[in-house]
Amino acid sequence: MEDAVSEGVFRGAQLESHDLAISHLFYVDDAIFLGEWNENNVRNLIRVLRCFYLVSGLNLNLSKSSLYGVGVSRSEISNLASFTGCSTGSFPFVYLGVPVGESMALENMRARFFWGMEEGQKRIHWVKWNFTLNSFDQGGLGIGSLDAFNLGVLYKWKWRFFNEPDALWVKVLKFFYGEGGGFSGGSRIQSGGGVWQRIVGSINHLHESGLLPSNAMAKVTENGATIRFWHDVWCLDVPMMVQLERLFVLASNQNSLVSDYWSPTGWVFAWRHDIRGAVEQKQFMTLMSLLDDYHLGMELDKCVWNLDISGLPVRSKLVERGVDLDSVLSPLCYDATEDVLHLFIQCTIANQIWRRVNLWLDSDIPVFFSMRDMMDWIDARPNVKQQGAIVDTVFVM
Incomplete structure (x- = not known):
């Protein structure tokens, strides 16, 4: 063919x-x-x-x-x-x-199965099905909602859209809805009944309703050829246009890609007029400070999931939420308050684990001062399967 x-x-x-x-x-x-x-x-x-x-x-x-x-x-x-x-x-x-287009009430079918009900049979339900779906700590059976599972599967389409730029289906969607596919400003997507429109609408609703942070998935800049400098989340937890609003208005091309501003000698920007005034000067200095550690290469850009561990039930968080505890000290070492930083980095037990990992990998592990330092180090590890498996396993444990 x-x-x-x-x-x-x-x-x-x-x-x-x-x-x-x-x-x-x-x-x-x-x-x-x-x-x-x-x-x-x-x-x-x-x-x-x-x-x-x-x-x-x-x-x-x-x-x-x-x-x-x-x-x-x-x-x-x-x-x-x-x-x-x-x-x-x-x-x-x-x-x-x-x-195509058939609707099936899967959640209702699953509920009838759990209740042991035949087709057309009716029984008294002493507990609402929605309560049954809840996790154990919320009084449910931990079954989980199909709706929530479906939203998670739908979100994977966003990840695939940005990680498979050469796929035929991605090229078709970009033709109809723009480079952003409907996930960010500048896209041509509108409300409607199309399959992709419904997928994008469901994902955007997760962010707008606060159920999922807008930076749940971040773009990793390699060559900058697919990441929009001002609109996409790549250097900060929010788009540049939000953090540096005056510079965004001043930009000659507000839809520029990251690669458009990069040259062999460094970053080069095009403005509508010269930078003037205290606010513009301050934002420009902030911008250049943010870009100090960014140097574009030849590899393709990619998207990664942001690991949000701020919600882990460490003792400091539990006390903040009003949980009555005997002590806020870490039960592993009883040396300091148990927070996320102490649990993964500062605790003496954590230090022993990282020293053991150092021996396994036969490499020097730097001193981590924050969770971001540790995650950046893990992401920067050489692409060796055995080493990656060791680091990932230790972190998950």
Whole structure:
């Protein structure tokens, strides 16, 4: 198929004003062909499939295939379908055995299963199902909500969107919704009923409602070719446009990528006018201070999950929340108040563990002054599987 497309024998579905065309999608035992609607294109596709049969011996049963048309009449679809031997398809349709757009009340089905109820049977529920879903410490059975699980799976799509820039589906989404895909300012996404619109809406709602911090996923700058300097979260916990508002207004191109400001000699910016005034001068000094440790390389940018351990139930946090404890001292060493920094770094037990890791890795582990220092050191470890496994395992334990 790739040869047929490159030679112009078959013309795929071309995205308007874009060099991206989609001609085929292959699955394990299924395939979808997409192309311009004209008889010659369909004839050539049948010829290509015939050649595939003669070479491989695998015959394609066209009677089990369907022909769909977008923006054409039903009669035109039927005429072309009869020529090819395919059946006439219509929207919505069934794909891989799943009716597209069908809604299933999975949570209700699961609740009936736990209650031991047959279809149509009714029983008295002494505890609300939502309470049952709660964790043990909240009085539930720790079953977990399918809705919450689904939101977590949906959030993975955001991670994949930014980590797979060369994937076909990402290129298509960027064509329709802009480079940000709808996750940040400057995107062309609007409210609606599309699948991607609903995914983006659900993820954005998690941030807007405070259920998930906006910096739950951060961009790691390598070559800066996919990270927008002012709009994306990459250098701070918030976008540059929020922290350095005056400089953002002053920027000649507010949609610049990080790589646009980088040169072999260092950072070079383009402003609407010269920096003047105390506020602009102060923000510019802050900007240059932030960028001191950033030097772009050749590797591709990537997204990583931010590990938020500020909510760990250490004793100092429990006391802040009104929990009555005998002591706030660490139960491991009883030398100091148990907070996150002490638990992972300052405690004598933690020091012994890190010394042991030092022996395992046969390398020098620096002195950590904060959790950020430790996480940066872990991220900067050489890409060696055994070493990475040791460090990750120790940290998780």
